[in-house]
């Protein structure tokens with residue numbers, strides 16, 4: 001069984017590459033070896049490798065920058081996934097793809113289920129939604145799409161690492177406290193993906209389609225930052241800014257090019273049922289990653 005991973009140097013791509021080692025022949029390709037902005041090049045890479053599974057962990061993830069270069073975001077996040085699905089359909093391969101809470105506008109009261117109507121607030125979210133829809137429109141292909149959220153890892157760029165850096169270098173720190181969600185570790189996403197492959201290969205696969213994938217529990221960005229700093233302090237980190245000194249502000253006081261949803265909560269009931277899996281609290285993953293960074 002050959003598993004091809006795109007975006008292998010990203011948070012999820014790197015976690016997948018580690019997690020899947022031993023599960024078959026792994027072809028882990030970074031953006032230089034499999035460039036999603038060049039669909040023809042991508043097709044040639046697939047033809048040359050002929051994978052049984054394509055795990056698409058590559059994406060355009062710069063949320064604010066996407067507002068000023070939406071064409072590139074759409075090429076990478078929508079056109080390329082469509083091409084991957086078409087190749088998979090033509091060659092009998094299976095496709096795993098990742099999407100985002102940012103497909104929603106965040107106005108729902110309570111957690112979003114898979115059947116809720118998406119309505120993205122920004123270009124990144126719109127590009128990811130178009131990618132989901134493009135994959136779903138390709139006939140005769142087995143695809144699983146995990147909508148995940150607020151991803152962090154020791155490897156790569158994310159809010160957790162930004163907060164650690166700012167708390168070491170800045171004199172003050174203000175963080176939004178009216179956007180709610182669940183920080184989800186790249187390792188958890190890799191675990192669920194590995195479970196999927198095992199189950200499908202064993203003939204017990206969860207049905208194809210869309211799944212919400214997030215850690216359990218919920219928080220807002222300020223409380224998340226404070227928890228990160230508490231974990232770092234517990235590991236002996238000396239900080240300029242103590243957890244309780246992180247100020248809470250409304251999103252309107254932290255203007256950004258892209259608007260972000262106030263509610264990023266994802267209901268994971270479907271995944272937990274079909275995968276027979278309990279998802280851990282978000283704090284578990286945060287503690288693990290802070291410890292990895294300190295080690």
Ligand SMILES: NC(=O)C1=CN([C@@H]2O[C@H](COP(=O)(O)OP(=O)(O)OC[C@H]3O[C@@H](n4cnc5c(N)ncnc54)[C@H](OP(=O)(O)O)[C@@H]3O)[C@@H](O)[C@H]2O)C=CC1
Pocket residue numbers: 006007008009010011012013030031032034035036037038056057058059060061076097098099100101128147148149150151152156157
């Ligand atoms: N990060 C998050 O908070 C969330 C992510 N997701 C989704 O999860 C998936 C994985 O994201 P995550 O690992 O966090 O993101 P990262 O930004 O960490 O990784 C994305 C990877 O894609 C690569 N990439 C960018 N452009 C191209 C291209 N043209 N061709 C090939 N590769 C490219 C990047 O390369 P390089 O390293 O060179 O920049 C990077 O390694 C994505 O689908 C994302 O939309 C969903 C919800 C939240």
Ligand SMILES: Cc1cn([C@H]2C[C@H](O)[C@@H](COP(=O)(O)OP(=O)(O)O[C@H]3O[C@@H](C)C(=O)[C@@H](O)[C@H]3O)O2)c(=O)[nH]c1=O
Pocket residue numbers: 061062063099100101102148149150151158159162174175176179221251254260
């Ligand atoms: C750096 C910083 C950010 N913020 C706010 C801005 C924003 O509302 C929130 C998070 O900012 P970030 O830019 O880290 O997060 P962002 O890039 O929007 O994260 C998103 O990435 C994409 C890829 C996804 O798919 C989403 O699930 C989500 O994880 O924190 C502060 O309030 N103060 C700060 O000092």
Ligand SMILES: [Mg+2]
Pocket residue numbers: 061062063
């Ligand atoms: Mg970001």
